[in-house]
Amino acid sequence: MRAVAVQTFGAPDGMAMVDVPAPEPGPGQVTIAVEAIGVGGVDAMIRRGTLSGYGFGSGHILGSEVAGTVTAVGVDVEPSWIGERVWAFTGTGGGYAEQAVAAVDHLERIPAGLTNETAVALGSSGAVAHFALQHAHFAPGESVLIRGAAGSIGLLAVQLARTASAIAVTTSSPDRGRRLRELGATHVLDRSGTGDGPATYDVILDVIAGPDLPSFLPKLSPNGRLVVLGAVAGPLPAGLTDQLMQSFQKSLSLATFSLDTIPVPARALVRRDQFAAAARGELDAVVHDVLGLDEAAKAHEQMDAGQVFGRIVLKP
Structure with a gap:
């Protein structure tokens, strides 16, 4: 064959x-x-x-x-x-x-x-999105930022998080932003996380990882949870533990998630x-x-x- x-x-x-x-x-x-x-x-x-x-x-x-x-x-x-x-x-x-x-x-x-x-x-992709939201202890009414929303996991996470008070997505073009809004996104950010969304989020789902991930930790609200689902931009960079400790009073959580668990x-x-x-x-x-x-x-x-x-x- x-x-x-x-x-x-x-x-x-x-x-x-x-x-x-x-x-x-x-x-x-x-x-x-x-x-x-x-x-x-x-x-x-x-x-x-x-x-x-x-x-x-x-x-x-x-x-x-x-x-x-x-x-x-x-x-x-x-x-x-x-x-x-x-x-x-x-x-x-x-x-x-x-x-x-x-x-x-x-x-x-x-x-x-x-x-x-x-x-x-x-x-x-649908199962990963479902259980990743569960892993993040997402609750209806919380806000969610999805980094890498144009991929199959991100697209489904947008739809599954429709009970969120705000669903922000990072994307690379206005056309993609429009299509993501049609699926349920309420705010569209550029890939650096800049845009019209809230200042902070209860949950961040990250399919990208790579060297830019640390810049998203300040976007977590107190008791916020960032869950890494993939690493298409490369592994997690060094120094994340130090950055979490610098925000100790915010009680932030950083986790990885695999469907294998x-x-x-x-x-x-x-x-x-x-x-x-x-x-x-x-x-x-x-x-x-x-x-x-x-x-x-x-x-x-x-x-x-x-x-x-x-x-x-x-x-x-």
């Missing part, structure tokens, strides 16, 4: 189309004929070689979420899965391919009225509810563009250039 693998870590042109054996389902797994692939920020971090602690080698196939039809099951999996249209989490790779395997516990049936493309734009059944329940809401038109998972699998490098170039609003989807 065809798949896209990282031959050289770094720039997007280090990815290449390769021919590899089709995967066979092991115990507790299914094989999926892939029809849509979500392109996420973690894919870009793996491709760049900046995601530490995993030791990916040359030939690694990117992609953590796919949608398609189950074609085979492992010996201990119910045969009734065969023929089902599903969303699946494939782990740290294996999704940029014509076929993929996934654990049966990481499948979700896609309801009628929801496209495969929407499923992979929503499946992981949420039990799989809890993720599945939220994902099922969000899929149903999207099918009813109550939740908008924005698909930026649909490209062919052989255009994976183009998708990554657009992400690196900050040109994506929502999520790019690949189709084999």
